[in-house]
Amino acid sequence: MHGYTDRKQDHLKRLRRIEGQVRGLQRMVEEDKYCIDVLTQVSAANRALQSFALALLEEHLAHCVAEATAKGGPEADAKIKEASDAIARLVRS
Template identity: 45%
Template sequence: MENTADFRHSYSRDRQQLVRRLSRLEGQVRGVARMIERDEYCIDILQQTSALRAAVDSVALLVMEDHVAGCLKTAVTTGDAEAYTEEVMDVVRRSLGRPVRTRASSD
C-alpha cells in the first residue's frame, strides 16, 4: 500500500532467497515445456505441474510472512492496521478460491 520512493518492502530482507526460488521456478517451467514438446507421459507432466504449484505457493507464503511481519506490523503502529488487514485477507481469500468481501458485505 505504501508508494513513497524511500519505502522498503518487508520482503527486501528475503529478496535474494525469493529471486533464487523464482529462478528455480523458471527452470521448472522450461522443463515442463520441454516435457510437453517431447510428448512425455501425462502423469509425469502433472506431477511436475504439482511441484510447480507447491513452489509458487512457497514463494507466496514467504512474501506473505514478510508482509505480516513488516508491513502489517508497521501499519498497526501507524494506525493503518484495518486497511492492511483487509488487504491481506483479500489475498488469502483469493488464494483459497473464495470471494473477496466488499465493505458492504462484511458488515
C-alpha cells in the same frame, strides 16, 4: 523498501528455480512425455509457487501490516483488509 527486501536474493533464487520448472514442463510436452509425469511436475511447480507466496506473505504481515497496526487508525484496518483479500485469493487459487 518492503518487508521482503532483505530476503530478495532468496526470493529471486526460488523464482528462478520455478522458471526452470516451467521450462522443464515445456520440454516434457515437446518430447511427448507421459501426461501423468507432466501433471506430477505441474503439482511440484504449484507447490513451489505457493511456498514462495506464503514466505512473502509472512514477511508482509511481519513488516508492512505490523507497522500499520502499531500506528493504528484506518490505515491499519485497510492493511488488514488488503492482506485478508490476498490470503483469500491464495486459498482459492
